[in-house]
Amino acid sequence: MAFPTNFPMISIISCLMCGVVCSILKKDKARYVTYGLMILLLILSGGVLSYTISVDSEFIYQMGHFGAPFGNELRAGVLEGVLAIFFTVIMFLSIIAGEKHIYEDVEENKINLYYTLICLMMSSLLALTYTNDIFTAYVFVEINTITAAGLVAVMGSGRAYFSSAKYMIMSLLGSGLLLIGITLLYDVTGHLLLSNIKEAVDTIAIKDYSEPFTIIIALITIGLSIKSALFPFHSWLPDAHTASTISSSAILSSLVLKAYIVLLIKIYYRAIGWENILETGVNDIVFVFGIMAMIFGSIFAIAQKDVKRMTAYSSVAQIGYIFMGIGIGNTAGIVAAVFHIFAHGATKSMIFTSLGGIKAVSGHSTKLADITGAGFRNKVAGVSFAVGAFSMVGIPFFPGFVSKLNFASAACEAGSVKMIVILVALAISTILNCLYFFRALIALYTPVRDMAGELREEVDNTRPTVKYIATMACFIAVNLFAGTFSDLIIKLITQGLKMFS
């Protein structure tokens, strides 16, 4: 076996080890360890991607001395490699950009624990990407749930505790349904490895246990959509994203929600079988809720006075896009959904981190009235917010535009009813996106004349650091890359999805 096949295992375990080590280090050392880990992960994920592209096939990595169907397995293809690189880059940029805020918001002796949470979160994201075993996936879903709630609670304010508890309860409800689904699936198939489950589903489950099988699909879908905040289950999201520190908001919105969707697509494709999903019609239900999320998320966002909360509601709408793409029911729809995972991840983390810079020059507030003119006070943050807003609204050269285009073209391949619904919903959603993002953008670039002395002092004290400027530049570069070289990314996604089934 070629050496790069070891990389997924090494990257997951090095995340776990770094997380454990960070818990006993001082805050600065913990930070350096985390940054070092991220660089290592970038190299390893790049190795996985280049290896899978060069051999043009997936590979299975057997965890231990026992092969399928007895032991655990990891599996990596092109899509997994791209996802791993994407998760690492966004995580790295988010924690660098929010570094100052982490040091301000988190208590002195708990900063190293924050980095512990980051490392373990990273391990769970990678494990959910690479795993080929449904129970390993559940174990790392648990790690993901607890760390995500910890990332909110680490702020230490009453609001953070409240939101974190709410998040935890909703998220555990999702985990519970997922676990019931997994146990029932094991009961009717007798396997835990995704590929073996698929075989057993085709031979046993469909014929003898068709009713429980439908319930299993429903339970897994509902469980994971609660965890990724699909529309009727989104109530925890705005609180959790608003109450946490900037990096946490970026990570929760861009990565945590996405990891569950990746897992859902993986289970659909590799365990249950896409044709069975189409037969039961679960994708149509997902589609309806996705469309509802697109519209209602945006309407809720318009009603917000706080830009951070508005951005959080915008995430609800964007998650709706992804589920809508899954619900279309053809390969083009899935490709568009996976591309939107990248597009929204890159853009939303940039918007949240730019709000960090804006918050610093607006008297620690992100209220629409307070951020007036902040685009002049912190130019980098203003520009990156503008880029993010353009991307979310769907202006060419930015990733949001490409994914809207993909959704529309996927819709044209679907049936006529779905096509009309999607095109109309896309149009309405674009207008609504315009309304709230441009309102915030106009506020950012409305000059405040005759600055009061008090405010000016604040401005001078909080000049953005070189590190912040460099990170935001990287964010903008990532977004422009995803927007202009989208063909390359879409080619990789298509190649990866082909390996999936």
Place this chain on the structure above:
Amino acid sequence: MSRVRSDYEKTLWRKIVRFVNGENDLFDEQSGFNIEAEELDARKRKLFFEEAEWNKKKVQITELIEERSEESEKKAVRLYERFYRLFAVITCVAIIAILLATVVNLPDYGDASNPVNNVVSRKYIEDGIEDTGAVNIVAGMILDYRAFDTLGESHVLFIAAVCVMILLKIDPDSEKGKRFISLENDRAYEPKNDPILVWTTKILVPVIITYGVYIILNGHLSPGGGFSGGAIIGAGLILYLNAFGFKKTEKFFTQKTFSVVSVSALLFYSVSKTYAFFTGANGIHSFISKGTPGDIISAGLILPLNICVGAVVACTMYSFYGMFRKGGL
């Protein structure tokens, strides 16, 4: 020519025109963003006074609301609450009904032809001892066949301990910590000097901890293992702490002990399992021998891993208790 309406400025169209010109907010004309800094300042000052006023009036207002709230409003709230409860009950009953209906359709319990009784479980039972060297099949399963899951699971415990630390740990040097220690610390009442508790503890704790150690060390031979043995040791430590107080336990168990033990246990776990995964996946011969099944030193990595898991579980249990009692160890 139509007449210009008197309320022309207030129409939706004019609002949108003003919004497009950047003069005002579309939805909230009052708190629009086109305001001068002095006005902003004045508004902030006003807000401050308003807040003070508000705080004063808060009590009065709540009373007023209670008095004045009209019957219809009360009715609406009551109706909403009733609907909410009804809806919750209906949802729960529906879910229960669906799950029960599913259970009826599941394979019969204990039937030999069930999908679960396939090649996987047969191999675990028939070849388990030969493959892993552990007489206890469960230990062989969780620490050898499916070791990666257990590695994740022990980190779940660790991350739970970290989250409890984030929530409850108190820095004794900080302002908040000092206040807590002076006000809410119950250590002043220690040791309790309760003879019944002290004597029971003296008799029981050695037995409990020995039993826990036995369960961990014998994990690969008989039912038990790291998780259950660790929980027993943790319970023994908590009992000891309750009888003799923090002063005595701090002689052998501090924050530092917790970090050193759990971190080194988890690191050993990760490193040894990396070696096992690496050799297994690449088909390299592993130098870890399985020994004679049934011996105390056998089953390769399972015994040391059981000890690691036990240490982590015991430390986590004890640290939970310590955190809840006084916000630290």
